[in-house]
Amino acid sequence: MSDIAAGLTGIGCLFLLLALRTPVAFAMLLVGFVGYWALEGWRGAGGVLLTESYSAVSNYNLIVVPMFVLLGNISAEAGFSRGLYDAAFAWVGRFRGGLASASVLGCAVFAAVSGSSVATAVTLGKVALPEMKRLGYAPALSTGSIAAGGTLGFLIPPSTGFVLYAILTEESIGRLFMAGVLPGLLLTLLFIATIWLIAVIDPKAGPRGAAVGLRTRFRILGEAGPLLLVIILSIGGIYLGVFTPVEASGIGAALVIALALLRRRLTFAGFKNAVLSTLSTTAMLYAIVIGANVLNPFFAVTHIPATLGAELSALELGAYGTLFVIIAGYIVLGMFMDGLSMLVISIPIVFPVVTGLGFDPIWFGVVAVIVIEMGMITPPVGLNVFVVRAVAGDVPLTTLFRGVTPFLFAMIAGLMLIILLPEIALFLPNTMFG
Amino acid sequence: MRGTLATWSARLEQATRYLTVIGGICLLAIVLVVTLGVVMRYAFAAPLLGVNEIVQLLAVALVMSALPYCTAQNHHVAVDVFEKAIGQWGRFLGDVLARVLPGFVFVILCRRAVLKALDAWEWGDATNMLRLPIWPFYAVLAAGAGLCVLVFALQTLVILGRKLRDV
Numbered sequence A: 001m002s003d004i005a006a007g008l009t010g011i012g013c014l015f016l017l018l019a020l021r022t023p024v025a026f027a028m029l030l031v032g033f034v035g036y037w038a039l040e041g042w043r044g045a046g047g048v049l050l051t052e053s054y055s056a057v058s059n060y061n062l063i064v065v066p067m068f069v070l071l072g073n074i075s076a077e078a079g080f081s082r083g084l085y086d087a088a089f090a091w092v093g094r095f096r097g098g099l100a101s102a103s104v105l106g107c108a109v110f111a112a113v114s115g116s117s118v119a120t121a122v123t124l125g126k127v128a129l130p131e132m133k134r135l136g137y138a139p140a141l142s143t144g145s146i147a148a149g150g151t152l153g154f155l156i157p158p159s160t161g162f163v164l165y166a167i168l169t170e171e172s173i174g175r176l177f178m179a180g181v182l183p184g185l186l187l188t189l190l191f192i193a194t195i196w197l198i199a200v201i202d203p204k205a206g207p208r209g210a211a212v213g214l215r216t217r218f219r220i221l222g223e224a225g226p227l228l229l230v231i232i233l234s235i236g237g238i239y240l241g242v243f244t245p246v247e248a249s250g251i252g253a254a255l256v257i258a259l260a261l262l263r264r265r266l267t268f269a270g271f272k273n274a275v276l277s278t279l280s281t282t283a284m285l286y287a288i289v290i291g292a293n294v295l296n297p298f299f300a301v302t303h304i305p306a307t308l309g310a311e312l313s314a315l316e317l318g319a320y321g322t323l324f325v326i327i328a329g330y331i332v333l334g335m336f337m338d339g340l341s342m343l344v345i346s347i348p349i350v351f352p353v354v355t356g357l358g359f360d361p362i363w364f365g366v367v368a369v370i371v372i373e374m375g376m377i378t379p380p381v382g383l384n385v386f387v388v389r390a391v392a393g394d395v396p397l398t399t400l401f402r403g404v405t406p407f408l409f410a411m412i413a414g415l416m417l418i419i420l421l422p423e424i425a426l427f428l429p430n431t432m433f434g
Numbered sequence B: 001m002r003g004t005l006a007t008w009s010a011r012l013e014q015a016t017r018y019l020t021v022i023g024g025i026c027l028l029a030i031v032l033v034v035t036l037g038v039v040m041r042y043a044f045a046a047p048l049l050g051v052n053e054i055v056q057l058l059a060v061a062l063v064m065s066a067l068p069y070c071t072a073q074n075h076h077v078a079v080d081v082f083e084k085a086i087g088q089w090g091r092f093l094g095d096v097l098a099r100v101l102p103g104f105v106f107v108i109l110c111r112r113a114v115l116k117a118l119d120a121w122e123w124g125d126a127t128n129m130l131r132l133p134i135w136p137f138y139a140v141l142a143a144g145a146g147l148c149v150l151v152f153a154l155q156t157l158v159i160l161g162r163k164l165r166d167v
Helices: A003-019 A024-040 A042-057 A061-077 A080-092 A098-111 A117-134 A139-154 A160-169 A173-201 A214-239 A245-262 A268-302 A304-314 A318-334 A339-356 A361-375 A383-392 A397-420 A423-433 B002-043 B051-072 B083-123 B135-166
Strands: none
Touching: A003 A024, A003 A268, A003 A304, A003 B083, A024 A042, A024 A268, A024 A339, A024 B083, A042 A268, A042 B051, A042 B083, A042 B135, A061 A080, A061 A117, A061 A160, A061 A245, A061 A268, A061 B002, A061 B051, A080 A098, A080 A117, A080 A214, A080 A245, A098 A117, A098 A139, A098 A173, A117 A139, A117 A383, A139 A173, A139 A361, A139 A383, A139 A397, A160 A173, A160 A268, A160 A339, A160 A361, A173 A214, A173 A245, A173 A361, A173 A397, A173 A423, A214 A245, A245 B002, A268 A304, A268 A339, A268 B002, A268 B051, A304 A318, A304 A339, A318 A339, A318 A361, A318 A397, A339 A361, A361 A397, A361 A423, A383 A397, A397 A423, B002 B051, B002 B135, B051 B135, B083 B135
């Protein structure tokens, strides 16, 4: 069997194992180990298994994942997410579709303490959905805005997507975090514009909320202030070069714990829940990194990335044509696969092709993360949609998917802008790092 | 037999839960060490040496003590979009394969990690900055992988037992 045939067989086995519901991490681990064993022998495969597993679990940069997950979990347990939502509502609630816009803003701010789309959608969904139901919002708009807003968790730093991308491609986590800021804000604005448009077309879908006086608005904002300060400190600290991403994550987690304790917002049971949930998420994510680390050497010896690059070049589509083929592939995969899994499986194959075409690796990280986010709200899998449905309870899936469709178009518009104007992603990292 | 299996399964799950206490301590220790490193550097102009190495050691213990719990609770990400299409027997086959095959790889990982730990202990391998012995890192890796093997084995037995009962 040629190396390429072995590689394609490996990919086939990987998808078969995934279809049989083998956890993504273990499917990659297994295919990587057995594939390497078949091509390079038992001894080599055993060596790769140990060294790659060890390098994953002892990776210093990857520690930002548990730190930021802890930060997000403690914030949720202490009820800080409620404060963020209240502040967002006080400022934008009086506009058309104001509650939905406040939810998206809340998601964007919560995304700055949480690296996960699902966590963002669940946390804000629990707070915002009952409010929107009470004010008679159309279920499609209320659930759609939360599901779409949740995807910001994967883009706005700290993002687990960027951390994994950085580990897999050996790019700078700090640069990627900074590259996600402006695209995250752009998507937030596009989502709010979409809500406004929906509410203009159908005013009953998103009625205005009660207006709040300026003084009250500042008072409510002040209550959310300490958490906003944590966000500004940690993300601003990375931007100004005061902290490394690992230090920012540690400082952020320490500050949020201190804040929750000082304000007497954290019970022992809540703290235990937050820590246990962090440990479980950490183990799940590290297992995926171990799996990807063991799979990559197998792909390398099969020359799959190089062959794919040569095949795509042979199509003579040009750099952007090839990029659109890759994006189309991501969109199709996103319909069936979870975002993290898609990222770790595809990046080692696609990254050399994209950088070979002359695209900026940091910019491509942003593009890949946005396309993967789109997969989180597209049918039939759309993880965020299922999560929001679980929180909303009585909303049919068809209504939910109808509700996220306008936001999907907003994401496509945002993606096009970032492809046409790469500076949207590259301005901050280039200003900061040169 | 069924009762014994259920008891052992419950005990193992309990053990993985106890193990998370170590993981929790490591998690909080990392927060503390990283914060202390920053405070010492900026407030006292006395940077802590070897923070990276301490964090790395704690990270190994954190992940390997949480992995058996995450595995026992089935918290790993899986693709279940084909769940209906593969049918009852497909799901059964998938459930068994999803434990037996990774279990096999984890046995090898555990064995390799034990051998590496013994090797590092014999040769006195140490980290660069703090000269911390590295054999405990590998020992923790081996222990975590070994516990995962036990979790996989018991889960497989439970699945097989349930299927036998249904058939």
